[in-house]
Amino acid sequence: MAGLLSSVRKRLSSDALRTGRNGGQTDPVVAELRAALAPDRVRYDGAERTVLSHDASIYAGGVAGPVCFPLTTTEVQAIMVIAERHTRNVVPRGAGTGLAGGAIPLGAPIVVSVTRMNEIEQVDTANRFAWVGPGVVNLDLTRHLTPLGFHFAPDPSSQQVCTIGGNVANNSGGPHCLAYGVTNAHVLAVEVVLPNGDIVMLGGLEDEPAGYDLRGTFVGSEGTLGIATRVAVRLTPNPPAVTTLLLSFETIRDAANTVSDIIAAGMVPAALEVMDQRITVAVENYVHAGYPTDAGAVLLAEVDGLAESIEIDAHHIAALGHKNNALHIRVAADEAERAALWKGRKTAFGAIAQIAPDYYLHDTVVPRGALADVLDKIYEIADRHDLLVMNVFHAGDGNLHPLLVFDAREPGVVDRVHQAGAEIVRASLDAGGVLSGEHGIGVEKQAYMDEFFTAEDLAHQNRLRQAFDPGCRTNPGKVIPSGHSCADIQALRSVPRDVWA
Amino acid sequence: MTARLAVTDPVLLAFADEVGADGPVAVEGARTRWEVGGPGHPDTRLVRAPAGIVDYVPDEMTVTVRCGTTVAELHQALSAEGQRTALPERAGTVGGALAVGENGLHVLGRGRVREAALQVRYVSDDGKVVTGGGPTVKNVTGFDLPRLLVGSLGTVGLLAEVILRTNPIPAVTRWVASDDADPFTVLDTILRPGSVLWDGNRTWIELEGHVPAVDAEQARLASMGTWIEVDGPPELESHRWVLPPGEIQTNVDGFGSRFVASVGVGTVWADVAQPSRAVAAGVTALNQRVKEQFDPRHRLNPGRDPGAR
Ligand SMILES: Cc1cc2nc3c(=O)[nH]c(=O)nc-3n(C[C@H](O)[C@H](O)[C@H](O)COP(=O)(O)OP(=O)(O)OC[C@H]3O[C@@H](n4cnc5c(N)ncnc54)[C@H](O)[C@@H]3O)c2cc1C
Numbered sequence: 001m002a003g004l005l006s007s008v009r010k011r012l013s014s015d016a017l018r019t020g021r022n023g024g025q026t027d028p029v030v031a032e033l034r035a036a037l038a039p040d041r042v043r044y045d046g047a048e049r050t051v052l053s054h055d056a057s058i059y060a061g062g063v064a065g066p067v068c069f070p071l072t073t074t075e076v077q078a079i080m081v082i083a084e085r086h087t088r089n090v091v092p093r094g095a096g097t098g099l100a101g102g103a104i105p106l107g108a109p110i111v112v113s114v115t116r117m118n119e120i121e122q123v124d125t126a127n128r129f130a131w132v133g134p135g136v137v138n139l140d141l142t143r144h145l146t147p148l149g150f151h152f153a154p155d156p157s158s159q160q161v162c163t164i165g166g167n168v169a170n171n172s173g174g175p176h177c178l179a180y181g182v183t184n185a186h187v188l189a190v191e192v193v194l195p196n197g198d199i200v201m202l203g204g205l206e207d208e209p210a211g212y213d214l215r216g217t218f219v220g221s222e223g224t225l226g227i228a229t230r231v232a233v234r235l236t237p238n239p240p241a242v243t244t245l246l247l248s249f250e251t252i253r254d255a256a257n258t259v260s261d262i263i264a265a266g267m268v269p270a271a272l273e274v275m276d277q278r279i280t281v282a283v284e285n286y287v288h289a290g291y292p293t294d295a296g297a298v299l300l301a302e303v304d305g306l307a308e309s310i311e312i313d314a315h316h317i318a319a320l321g322h323k324n325n326a327l328h329i330r331v332a333a334d335e336a337e338r339a340a341l342w343k344g345r346k347t348a349f350g351a352i353a354q355i356a357p358d359y360y361l362h363d364t365v366v367p368r369g370a371l372a373d374v375l376d377k378i379y380e381i382a383d384r385h386d387l388l389v390m391n392v393f394h395a396g397d398g399n400l401h402p403l404l405v406f407d408a409r410e411p412g413v414v415d416r417v418h419q420a421g422a423e424i425v426r427a428s429l430d431a432g433g434v435l436s437g438e439h440g441i442g443v444e445k446q447a448y449m450d451e452f453f454t455a456e457d458l459a460h461q462n463r464l465r466q467a468f469d470p471g472c473r474t475n476p477g478k479v480i481p482s483g484h485s486c487a488d489i490q491a492l493r494s495v496p497r498d499v500w501a
Numbered sequence: 502m503t504a505r506l507a508v509t510d511p512v513l514l515a516f517a518d519e520v521g522a523d524g525p526v527a528v529e530g531a532r533t534r535w536e537v538g539g540p541g542h543p544d545t546r547l548v549r550a551p552a553g554i555v556d557y558v559p560d561e562m563t564v565t566v567r568c569g570t571t572v573a574e575l576h577q578a579l580s581a582e583g584q585r586t587a588l589p590e591r592a593g594t595v596g597g598a599l600a601v602g603e604n605g606l607h608v609l610g611r612g613r614v615r616e617a618a619l620q621v622r623y624v625s626d627d628g629k630v631v632t633g634g635g636p637t638v639k640n641v642t643g644f645d646l647p648r649l650l651v652g653s654l655g656t657v658g659l660l661a662e663v664i665l666r667t668n669p670i671p672a673v674t675r676w677v678a679s680d681d682a683d684p685f686t687v688l689d690t691i692l693r694p695g696s697v698l699w700d701g702n703r704t705w706i707e708l709e710g711h712v713p714a715v716d717a718e719q720a721r722l723a724s725m726g727t728w729i730e731v732d733g734p735p736e737l738e739s740h741r742w743v744l745p746p747g748e749i750q751t752n753v754d755g756f757g758s759r760f761v762a763s764v765g766v767g768t769v770w771a772d773v774a775q776p777s778r779a780v781a782a783g784v785t786a787l788n789q790r791v792k793e794q795f796d797p798r799h800r801l802n803p804g805r806d807p808g809a810r
Contacts, residue, residue, distance in 0.1 A: 127747035205745035211808035216648030264560035266669035309714035397639040434635035463794035
């Protein structure tokens, strides 16, 4: 994945990382950071700073300052204190799989990678919570919990690499968040180091901690309110029974209408994922999961819970599929077949590599009743810009993920990708939708924020930001667009004096 | 260019005018939880939030409702389409339920109040209508102002209108009770109960779902005690405690002569009040900074403190 996009990044880069021009200067905070952590855990070489200058988004990497790998909350606190003393910006970072540019450094900030804070500290199955470090990889946590009969419900497709800290910061979702809810519903408490160096526990093991719901506001704040150093997550019991249905349709419209009908019938299945024919063919060639390649679209529907109830729901879903002209309905016969289908769905993005070297994955949400019409519009937009679009998405909650596939070496194609992307966002908003379902705003959607919100609305978002980070030094230049934000985004494009860029 | 979320509804704009930009002001709901957060300042002008269901789209499982609407009225309209929300049945107005932010006794089955509000519209300290969140069931569009407003007791903004997530009412709801079952074992056995309540002797369980599933759960319970079907939950005591779910048993002696605890959740309705909960200094300072940002002149519901409960 990272390799896939690196070529695009280089070519899209307007201020690509300029390495090797040290000029005999070193960053003055490096020595202090090294003294506070350990010399080998504060990197200042070109390689580390290059790698950590971008994330999985299409956006050009910024310029990373010193890169720190703390092991403890106290070390993170020391970094924040040093940063404050030198009025330096800080960018928290997990696995760098974010798709909105949330983790890219702007203005040569201190990059704080929490990947080594990856201990599962405590698991309490009786009270259904676990304390984990922010660097714990999502799937590692679920693998740890599986033999105990539990799992961590948010399951982003990137779960093999993305971190709990990143999930918290982006309020990430995944296929199974339809029934179980996104990350915010699964975080009880977050220990945060604030920009002023205070260590605060937001939320708690009790359902309604006293005071404002600061835990709830921290989740989804995209690394702008502080650095999460420990997280108490809710454990979800593994369902005793699961049924996975694969429905195929001649048109994606029939698949989308089936989804709308399922929701309208009062069912909340564990997952409802749709893939169009193009992506299904790519997936099938890639992992041979058993998807039909001759259908216009497939719907992967999963119901879980008690055997007695999932049987009823599965029948109901099949009936609604038939009503919408399903070509074929198959129930996964065993765990192996189910696992193969999910592997296909979750590796869809990897499968794209066979088709073109580059892709841009969008993320908007529309009312579920509008899915079919907005999809028509998306194909029309891509056609008009002479681009290939594929659709694989969390249909149950109306969360579209149009994937524009291209070869950035083709002259002018990147501009067309951006134009088509903008039209897709606007088509979603026209249908009563929102800017992002799970990838966040980052730098990607900033420009649309004041099409959606009023200046007053954005000023209020900024009030929250300022309560946590009055100097606007934690992940500056993200989420709130320039003009409404405390940080001057343009200024971040330049690099402070004394910094080796 | 007009922002998509720009407010044009004259009802909301009139409410903002009524709130105005000066002087202490608070919203009066149905006064069912008026005492939460301490006494309000006596000079506070009281206003009422507008009422009425603005837009209910059962197929999307969302409802746009003005905050002066009663929860009873809202739930009556939703039940006609087989839906409900996480707001507690006992609450007065929708705005009051959200501003107080207390979960009901069905939280295991219906979800948390904090997760119910998808979009909020509130009147700010300077008398303007502000929107946070978004209209769809899933959205991460900037900072989560709905989370800030829920449970804020009207001290950072006065709730005017919200979009709530609805959820389906299951085919059957059945309450059973036992005097010889262990509620903590029950919680581990029943997959998705609507509620598990315990008064130190008796355990009540709300089973919900398709009929065969509820029958199967009820059959499973038989190995854990003697059960009878009952009409519903017990009467709740007036003082509400909030504990980590693992601390119900260790606190039993403090609940007074009668209590009902929500097992697996940690809410306890007791006949004595919970000692005030300690809040760490750093968190208190952060709460104060939030208040200063949103209401620097302390005109929104002065006297009330969401931290004092
Ligand atoms: C192939 C692919 C599939 C994906 N599928 C999904 C999906 O199904 N659902 C979904 O929601 N997302 C998906 N994503 C997006 C991404 O994986 C998620 O947003 C993920 O949660 C990011 O985690 P990360 O550890 O990589 O965070 P990063 O990318 O490193 O950081 C993301 C943001 O979090 C902040 N941050 C990280 N750690 C901390 C911390 N400890 N404290 C404070 N802030 C922090 C960063 O500053 C940044 O703003 C996908 C991405 C890829 C590449």
